[in-house]
Amino acid sequence: MSQPHSPSADLLELAVPYALHALSDDERDTLEGRVVAAGSAVADAFYDEVRAVRETMAVVSGSDATEPPADLRRRLLAAIADDNVRVLPSKPRRRTAWMSAAAALAIGITAAGIGLWIRPPAPQPSTAQQVFAAADVHTISGAIPAGGTATVVFSRDRNAGVLVMNDVPPPAPGTVYQMWLISDGATTSAGTMDAEAVAPSTTAVLDNLGDSTKLAFTVEPGSGSTRPTGPLIAELPLL
Amino acid sequence: MDHRWPLAGAAVTQVLDRVTDGAVTLPGNGSDIERPRPVTTVDLDVLLRRVGSRDAEAFAALYDATRSRVYGMVTRVLRDRGYSEETTQDVYLQVWRTAESYDPASGSALAWLLTLAHRRAVDRVRAEHAAGQRDARYGAVTADRPTDHVSDEVIAGEERQRVAACMEGLTDLQRECLELAYYQGLTYVQVSERLSANLATVKSRMRDGLRGLRNCLGVG
Numbered sequence: 001m002s003q004p005h006s007p008s009a010d011l012l013e014l015a016v017p018y019a020l021h022a023l024s025d026d027e028r029d030t031l032e033g034r035v036v037a038a039g040s041a042v043a044d045a046f047y048d049e050v051r052a053v054r055e056t057m058a059v060v061s062g063s064d065a066t067e068p069p070a071d072l073r074r075r076l077l078a079a080i081a082d083d084n085v086r087v088l089p090s091k092p093r094r095r096t097a098w099m100s101a102a103a104a105l106a107i108g109i110t111a112a113g114i115g116l117w118i119r120p121p122a123p124q125p126s127t128a129q130q131v132f133a134a135a136d137v138h139t140i141s142g143a144i145p146a147g148g149t150a151t152v153v154f155s156r157d158r159n160a161g162v163l164v165m166n167d168v169p170p171p172a173p174g175t176v177y178q179m180w181l182i183s184d185g186a187t188t189s190a191g192t193m194d195a196e197a198v199a200p201s202t203t204a205v206l207d208n209l210g211d212s213t214k215l216a217f218t219v220e221p222g223s224g225s226t227r228p229t230g231p232l233i234a235e236l237p238l239l
Numbered sequence: 240m241d242h243r244w245p246l247a248g249a250a251v252t253q254v255l256d257r258v259t260d261g262a263v264t265l266p267g268n269g270s271d272i273e274r275p276r277p278v279t280t281v282d283l284d285v286l287l288r289r290v291g292s293r294d295a296e297a298f299a300a301l302y303d304a305t306r307s308r309v310y311g312m313v314t315r316v317l318r319d320r321g322y323s324e325e326t327t328q329d330v331y332l333q334v335w336r337t338a339e340s341y342d343p344a345s346g347s348a349l350a351w352l353l354t355l356a357h358r359r360a361v362d363r364v365r366a367e368h369a370a371g372q373r374d375a376r377y378g379a380v381t382a383d384r385p386t387d388h389v390s391d392e393v394i395a396g397e398e399r400q401r402v403a404a405c406m407e408g409l410t411d412l413q414r415e416c417l418e419l420a421y422y423q424g425l426t427y428v429q430v431s432e433r434l435s436a437n438l439a440t441v442k443s444r445m446r447d448g449l450r451g452l453r454n455c456l457g458v459g
Contacts, residue, residue, distance in 0.1 A: 013442045013443070013446060014442070015446075016442070016445045016446045016449050017420065017426070017427040017442065017445060019354075020357075020417075020420050020421045020445070021357055021358055021361045021421075021424070022420035022421070022425065022426050022427045022430065022445070023426055023427065024426050024428070027426070027428075047345075051345065051346045051350070052449075052453060052458070052459055053449050053453075054346055054350040054351075054353070054354050055346060055347060055350045055453075055458050055459065056449060056452050056453040056456060056458045057350075057353060057354075057357070057421065058308075058347065058349045058350040058352075058353045059402070059456050059458055060402050060406075060452065060456070061308040061309075061311065061312045061353050062308060062398045062399065062402060063398070063399050063402035063403060063406075064308075064311035064312055064314070064315045065307040065308050065311040065399075066307055066310055066311035066314055067306075067307050067310070068306050068307070068310035068323075068324065068327055069324065072306075072310075072324055072327060072328060073299075073302060073303075073306070075328060076302060076328055076331050076332070077295070077298075077299060079328070079332055080295060080298060080331075080332065080335045081295065083332065083335060083336070174358075174362070192336075221359060221362040221363075221366070222329070222333050222355070222358065222359050222362070223332075223333040223336050223337050224329075224332070224333070224336070225329050226325070226328055226329055226332060229366070
């Protein structure tokens with residue numbers, strides 16, 4: 001249906017640069033908006049072409065195949081064994097399982113937009129309930145420079161905490177906020193929050209505080225990193 | 240509807256079978272007599288969906304079936320062993336965390352994985368560039384390809400040759416546009432600046448190049 005000079009032609013000719021990640025982040029975001037606005041026929045044609053490019057490059061990847069160091073496999077399998085972060089699909093599914101009513105009431109927020117899933121499903125009572133019920137419950141709150149506040153309610157006895165973020169602006173597209181528990185010389189990922197998860201309020205359970213003394217926030221690409229690589233946006237002392 | 244770029248079909252399936260062959264090959268067994276044979280026909284899409292339900296065994300199998308492709312592509316983009324290892328690790332960690340969002344209707348599992356990996360590699364190249372830490376090597380138009388291809392058991396040599404032949408079939412400008420955009424992480428605007436070509440030319444060369452590759456490789 002698309003003619004060479006139809007209004008959609010300039011959108012379609014950007015499908016290849018889009019599929020090859022050859023647009024700036026701003027251009028990409030603008031383009032995605034224009035494709036949606038152009039209607040389903042144009043969007044279908046656009047994403048058909050994107051898909052074809054990506055399938056082609058998947059085949060091309062065979063020509064550069066190079067065996068990674070064997071140690072990488074060992075590290076990865078160890079990393080996933082300990083990894084409790086689960087980024088849910090964009091379409092909401094099953095996202096209220098662990099967020100106990102007690103925690104929501106105690107903090108006075110709704111459970112909207114939770115982008116984290118902590119494994120295994122919360123036993124009874126939930127981690128959040130245990131934290132709030134703990135004799136040594138502490139609360140630390142700090143302003144995020146970009147806007148909003150982060151509050152951690154935690155218990156050393158329970159070795160866990162609940163993080164609440166209010167009115168924090170969402171991370172830039174293609175990035176997430178990642179939380180890090182920092183102890184003497186060690187930095188451990190405590191989960192990520194994507195744009196959908198951040199607004200307007202977010203909670204996350206921090207399992208296994210260990211001997212961490214700080215909770216730090218960085219901006220990381222994709223779904224997060226194995227160690228902090230992006231800018232530090234805030235730090236809360238867990239003392 | 241103009242379906243000039245239909246979904247990849249048999250060609251990708253064929254490639255996946257080869258990948259699968261490699262997954263059950265013990266590296267360095269030194270024997271050419273007994274050809275590796277798949278124990279079972281592993282479907283990457285099925286594996287990826289199992290990873291989405293936190294199946295660590297499926298994750299290991301998916302890693303083994305795809306690691307040389309992912310690491311090879313990432314290495315070609317980053318051209319630094321340390322960065323490439325870190326990025327590859329982050330890619331597979333992201334796979335573990337986001338596999339649930341994989342939708343088979345949007346393409347093959349292999350394309351999903353390599354798209355994710357390429358995105359991260361490009362992000363890393365651009366971040367290093369922005370941080371001024373980019374090595375002078377990144378500036379070279381002609382990339383040094385990794386030479387330590389030890390994965391011929393994984394990816395059949397004939398496939399490597401087929402891709403190389405299809406690349407040779409492109410015009411210099413088409414190939415250069417793809418090299419700069421896909422393997423060096425430049426935006427198409429930067430490609431046009433680098434090549435002193437106008438944007439429309441760069442866009443059409445990229446599109447023609449991809450179409451040529453796709454036809455040559457029999458994707459779709």
